[in-house]
Amino acid sequence: MPRIALALALGLLAGSATSAPQWLVHAHLIDGRGGADAPLVDIRIEDGRIAEIAVPAPRPGALDLRGGYLLPGFIDAHSHIETPAAAHRALLSGVTTTRVLGDAYLKALATRDLVHGGWVEGPEMLVSGGHIRPRLGEPFILSFPQFGRYLDAPLEGADNVRAVARAVIARGADVLKIGASERAGLASTDPRRQELSYEEMRAVVEEASRAHLYVAAHAHDRNGANAAVRAGVRSIEHGTWLDDETLALMKARGTFLVPTLAIMSPLGDPRGDSAEAIALQLRTRAMMRPLRDAVRKAHALGIPIAAGTDGDYGEGDSARVRPPHEIEELVAVGFTPLEAITAATWQSAKLLGIEQRTGSLAPGLDADLMLVERDPRIDTTTLYEPLLVVRHGRVAVNRL
Ligand SMILES: [Zn+2]
Structure with a gap:
């Protein structure tokens, strides 16, 4: 199949939502539940859900979040x-x-x-x-x-x-x-x-x-x-x-x-x-x-x-x-x-009534998340321009 046709078939062209890469790495985590610290983490997405939140490690093929702030x-x-x-x-x-x-x-x-x-x-x-x-x-x-x-x-x-x-x-x-x-x-x-x-x-x-x-x-x-x-x-x-x-x-x-x-x-x-x-x-x-x-x-x-x-x-x-x-x-x-x-x-x-499914970042919950450039606990204006938006594991916005 020609590459352009393959890209169309997979919905990978710019502007269309695509499935998130399995690993999103190197971001500060704001879990949404009010936890006071924002540790550096890697996060694995599978079948639209958060499968794992782990300490940073080399992960070939991962999407690098460049030390931004990840929140629900x-x-x-x-x-x-x-x-x-x-x-x-x-x-x-x-x-x-x-x-x-x-x-x-x-x-x-x-x-x-x-x-x-x-x-x-x-x-x-x-x-x-x-x-x-x-x-x-x-x-x-x-x-x-x-x-x-x-x-x-x-x-x-x-x-x-x-x-x-x-x-x-x-x-x-x-x-x-x-x-x-x-x-x-x-x-x-x-x-x-x-x-x-x-x-x-x-x-x-x-x-x-x-x-x-x-x-x-x-x-x-x-x-x-x-x-x-x-x-x-x-x-x-x-x-x-x-x-x-x-x-x-x-x-x-x-x-x-x-x-x-x-x-x-x-x-x-x-x-x-x-x-x-x-x-x-x-x-x-x-x-x-x-x-x-x-x-x-x-x-x-x-x-x-x-x-x-x-x-x-x-x-x-x-x-x-x-x-x-x-x-x-x-x-x-x-x-x-x-x-x-x-x-x-x-x-x-x-x-x-959906807190068992979404609204915070933890393993087992839907991969509904966004990434911002700066620490929103210090500068809330960064929230106006998300660098990445993912819903149910699908990338809706990617400005990285
Ligand atoms: Zn109203």
């Missing part, structure tokens, strides 16, 4: 990746797993299945079935036309909410997302206002548990967040006005916080001079301080915090919303860089 691929615990292009962009920035808490349900689900099927290079995606809230919105209804009556009327009542949860589960959702508070990203909604009631949220949690799933609650206001935690959600997304009572409850119940600080700066930027744009900008700026205070308090209490960007990995300004940006925001509120990296890897894996 990012797990973006809160994204809105919906398209194959967005999934690919996420992988290129080092995201090997993400939880999509999206609105346009069918697109995200289809993209997830395209990644599973090997048709699209992207991170592993765990996808919510839309956003269950009183105003379901047109994208949701277009995916679930049996709920057409909610085009004009709000979804309310525990039994009605339960029926929607069941339909979403039946479509193959990996996690359910509920609205405990109104949205912050629109000038026309008020994030200080509770949405679903305790009873409605409880109905969703019950249906999710029956299907061995869990629930993530979009919550800004203190009452909605408190009701969501009492109803048994696994995570509070955002958590802007979490009060001490709810934080104590989260601590007692092990509820995760995903503060999504990274999205706030683009939301706080001017986007035109319409009254709505200005209102949104001012409100976002006003939300920054309470949100940062809540994250600081949660961190001090030892509440598990996972890093999510709330980004869609689209073009333009949302390109700023990436895990390294969230890591920098967490450092700004008092995390050590290592704690912030752990929030974007191991803590996210625990939130998603």
Whole structure:
């Protein structure tokens, strides 16, 4: 066979993902679980998994990592990746797993299945079935036309909410997302206002548990967040006005916080001079301080915090919303860089319930990893440009 045809057949041309060489050698290991030192290691990959982590030794044919820093691929615990292009962009920035808490349900689900099927290079995606809230919105209804009556009327009542949860589960959702508070990203909604009631949220949690799933609650206001935690959600997304009572409850119940600080700066930027744009900008700026205070308090209490960007990995300004940006925001509120990296890897894996498979670097786990040039415990900006990204043992990025 001519060489070019062989290369095509093996998928070895530049730009396509290739299987990782068996040995990756000479890198400092940051295991993702918060281990304090970063020993020099060699790492062997086999069948998509980490087979061995060993002390450096001569290994002919190995890929030399040149003393860079190896860490788990990012797990973006809160994204809105919906398209194959967005999934690919996420992988290129080092995201090997993400939880999509999206609105346009069918697109995200289809993209997830395209990644599973090997048709699209992207991170592993765990996808919510839309956003269950009183105003379901047109994208949701277009995916679930049996709920057409909610085009004009709000979804309310525990039994009605339960029926929607069941339909979403039946479509193959990996996690359910509920609205405990109104949205912050629109000038026309008020994030200080509770949405679903305790009873409605409880109905969703019950249906999710029956299907061995869990629930993530979009919550800004203190009452909605408190009701969501009492109803048994696994995570509070955002958590802007979490009060001490709810934080104590989260601590007692092990509820995760995903503060999504990274999205706030683009939301706080001017986007035109319409009254709505200005209102949104001012409100976002006003939300920054309470949100940062809540994250600081949660961190001090030892509440598990996972890093999510709330980004869609689209073009333009949302390109700023990436895990390294969230890591920098967490450092700004008092995390050590290592704690912030752990929030974007191991803590996210625990939130998603996949820590036995990925989110840290140890033998037996999936080979989901990235290499950066400098020590990210000293210089987090190095995380913006991974030299190598490997997912399930396949090389997605190689700038070595
Ligand atoms: Zn979101």
